[in-house]
Amino acid sequence: MFYREAGQFKSSYAEDNQIFPIRQDRIAMAALLALAFLVVPLIATPYTFSAILIPFLIFSLAALGLNILTGYAGQLSLGSAAFMAVGAFASYNFILRIPGIPLLLGFVLGGLSAAAVGIAFGLPSLRIRGFYLAAATLATQFFVVWCLTKIQWFTNYSSSGVITAQEMLIFGYSINTPMKKYLLTLSIVCVMALLAKNMVRSNVGRSWMAVRDMDVAAEVIGFRLMRTKLLAFAVSSFYCGIAGALYAYAYLGTVEPEAYNLDLSFRILFMIIIGGVGSILGSFLGSAFIILLPIGLNLLAHALSLPTNVASNLELMVFGALIIFFLIVEPHGLARLWQITKEKLRLWPFPH
Amino acid sequence: MNFFFEVLIGGLLSGVMYALVALGFVLIYKASGVFNFAQGAMVFFAALTCVGLTEQFGLSLWLAIPLTMLVMVALGLAIERIVLRPLVNQPEITLFMATIGLTFFIEGLAQLLWGSQPHQLKLPIEDVPIEWLLEKYNIIVSQFDVIAALICALLVTGLALLFSKTKIGRALRAVADDHQAALAVGIPLQQIWGIVWAVAGFVALVAGLLWGARNGVQFALTFVALKALPVLILGGFTSVPGAIVGGLIIGASEKLAEVYIGPLVGGGIEGWFPYVLALLFLLVRPEGLFGEKIIRRI
Numbered sequence: 001m002f003y004r005e006a007g008q009f010k011s012s013y014a015e016d017n018q019i020f021p022i023r024q025d026r027i028a029m030a031a032l033l034a035l036a037f038l039v040v041p042l043i044a045t046p047y048t049f050s051a052i053l054i055p056f057l058i059f060s061l062a063a064l065g066l067n068i069l070t071g072y073a074g075q076l077s078l079g080s081a082a083f084m085a086v087g088a089f090a091s092y093n094f095i096l097r098i099p100g101i102p103l104l105l106g107f108v109l110g111g112l113s114a115a116a117v118g119i120a121f122g123l124p125s126l127r128i129r130g131f132y133l134a135a136a137t138l139a140t141q142f143f144v145v146w147c148l149t150k151i152q153w154f155t156n157y158s159s160s161g162v163i164t165a166q167e168m169l170i171f172g173y174s175i176n177t178p179m180k181k182y183l184l185t186l187s188i189v190c191v192m193a194l195l196a197k198n199m200v201r202s203n204v205g206r207s208w209m210a211v212r213d214m215d216v217a218a219e220v221i222g223f224r225l226m227r228t229k230l231l232a233f234a235v236s237s238f239y240c241g242i243a244g245a246l247y248a249y250a251y252l253g254t255v256e257p258e259a260y261n262l263d264l265s266f267r268i269l270f271m272i273i274i275g276g277v278g279s280i281l282g283s284f285l286g287s288a289f290i291i292l293l294p295i296g297l298n299l300l301a302h303a304l305s306l307p308t309n310v311a312s313n314l315e316l317m318v319f320g321a322l323i324i325f326f327l328i329v330e331p332h333g334l335a336r337l338w339q340i341t342k343e344k345l346r347l348w349p350f351p352h
Numbered sequence: 353m354n355f356f357f358e359v360l361i362g363g364l365l366s367g368v369m370y371a372l373v374a375l376g377f378v379l380i381y382k383a384s385g386v387f388n389f390a391q392g393a394m395v396f397f398a399a400l401t402c403v404g405l406t407e408q409f410g411l412s413l414w415l416a417i418p419l420t421m422l423v424m425v426a427l428g429l430a431i432e433r434i435v436l437r438p439l440v441n442q443p444e445i446t447l448f449m450a451t452i453g454l455t456f457f458i459e460g461l462a463q464l465l466w467g468s469q470p471h472q473l474k475l476p477i478e479d480v481p482i483e484w485l486l487e488k489y490n491i492i493v494s495q496f497d498v499i500a501a502l503i504c505a506l507l508v509t510g511l512a513l514l515f516s517k518t519k520i521g522r523a524l525r526a527v528a529d530d531h532q533a534a535l536a537v538g539i540p541l542q543q544i545w546g547i548v549w550a551v552a553g554f555v556a557l558v559a560g561l562l563w564g565a566r567n568g569v570q571f572a573l574t575f576v577a578l579k580a581l582p583v584l585i586l587g588g589f590t591s592v593p594g595a596i597v598g599g600l601i602i603g604a605s606e607k608l609a610e611v612y613i614g615p616l617v618g619g620g621i622e623g624w625f626p627y628v629l630a631l632l633f634l635l636v637r638p639e640g641l642f643g644e645k646i647i648r649r650i
Binding site: 146269321322323328331 | 442444445449452454458461464467578584589619621624634638
């Protein structure tokens with residue numbers, strides 16, 4: 001009744017091509033943004049900011065990056081945390097070594113460094129595919145973390161191998177409270193999500209999907225495989241790199257290379273599986289799910305007064321079972337469930 | 353020179369242990385087309401169950417091993433029934449991700465059942481240097497490693513024969529080629545998968561016992577799966593001899609690199625050197641040393 005597009009006519013190509021062609025979606029999106037930018041900062045507590053909202057946004061960004069590579073371009077990667085690490089440590093070094101560099105420029109340069117590393121480690125994808133590639137991306141994971149641990153220049157010769165993020169200054173305005181960090185993260189994530197959405201709608205995204213579905217066929221009909229695959233690696237690592245920088249600057253503050261370990265890569269992979277492989281919205285839903293699940297399980301364990309080691313093992317089991325459950329029941333993840341809901345809503349309350 | 357040989361032999365023998373884990377992967381991949389990331393978790397689960405049975409129920413090791421075998425077969429059948437059967441005919445990548453989920457589930461389950469503290473596992477094989485080698489050539493080679501290598505060799509021969517000579521082996525390969533076609537010509541898919549996972553459970557048990565006796569039974573056992581991956585890449589996912597040769601190459605080069613290159617770059621390169629080696633190798637032969645050549649059609 002409320003979600004129906006009857007009477008909304010498109011009279012130009014521009015209208016036909018908009019991101020949200022249905023008016024209700026546009027209104028809902030505007031309301032959501034208003035909520036996130038205006039209402040949440042007024043009502044949320046510092047705990048909510050720093051334990052839920054900021055990590056949620058950062059992981060969404062990382063999941064977005066992996067989703068571009070795995071979901072859209074079909075290149076399975078187990079090394080996303082490595083690209084995050086490159087982004088974080090490169091940003092740190094750019095901001096440290098170039099005096100007076102703007103913070104955001106430092107982030108962008110960090111992201112670009114991650115993209116460069118991504119291209120370097122994406123090169124084998126031209127020859128190898130599938131599992132061989134997945135196993136090969138593990139090389140990135142171990143090699144990058146090892147490099148950052150062993151080469152002390154990256155951590156500015158700190159004795160513990162830990163970096164402390166510099167104060168975040170934008171035009172002399174210090175970003176030091178959880179709320180300000182949240183707003184900064186939110187703005188960056190919004191801009192990058194919009195960019196990603198447009199990228200996958202454009203011919204870049206179509207070439208990625210063609211390569212994903214059948215790369216030999218895509219090559220035959222004229223897509224340049226090398227360019228397409230490497231672009232996917234570059235864009236994906238750029239997103240992961242920015243996410244990694246935010247992870248260090250807006251979330252943790254002090255960070256060691258080991259924070260970007262294989263476990264983190266797996267968590268990001270789970271986010272896109274549960275959220276929906278090959279979906280922008282899915283990255284956000286999956287990230288929210290993976291952030292909230294341990295918190296929920298912890299509350300439950302507290303309520304049942306389970307010992308902590310039982311609770312943490314149960315958490316592992318629930319994670320594993322959920323992955324399998326989603327793969328069997330809804331391989332397209334939460335995003336697909338949302339799509340089904342919307343389709344049902346169009347007919348509601350008079351389904352056929 | 354003695355030192356070089358000592359490192360080399362030590363590397364080769366530990367490579368045999370990698371090969372043993374890699375074998376579990378190859379077995380399942382060859383027979384069902386599933387890249388089973390949970391193999392490491394299964395190794396951990398098997399070792400922990402065996403130790404748990406001896407410690408908590410006071411069973412002797414000779415009773416605990418067959419019992420663990422039963423548990424592993426049950427686990428394999430359960431995986432076939434609950435996870436794989438609903439995923440028939442899904443893309444390989446989906447199956448792979450399902451096994452990542454399985455990894456987490458099995459790791460949680462193992463520690464929930466048997467606790468998460470490390471255990472000692474004593475096998476009736478002494479970890480002492482072989483005397484005549486020590487006396488004659490002054491090279492230290494552990495007796496344990498040699499016996500472990502012999503066990504691996506036995507296992508591999510058995511499995512290679514199973515694959516190439518028996519009717520079951522042929523059926524296994526048919527299933528790996530194409531689930532649906534195999535079903536269509538009357539190969540009992542579920543039965544075949546059940547067999548494969550049971551055998552994989554057995555290999556995991558052997559690997560778990562040998563690794564557990566060497567390094568103690570603890571969570572770190574799950575990382576042997578990560579050691580086995582470069583072995584697989586190098587040898588090819590579909591080849592039993594590939595797993596062995598790959599294991600030997602990785603084991604030897606990893607130890608040599610750690611000893612001779614490690615000090616130049618700050619050490620600890622054992623973690624990534626095998627991967628980078630395997631990666632470079634792939635650039636030359638994208639399907640590994642003995643892997644089947646992948647022919648792609650539109």
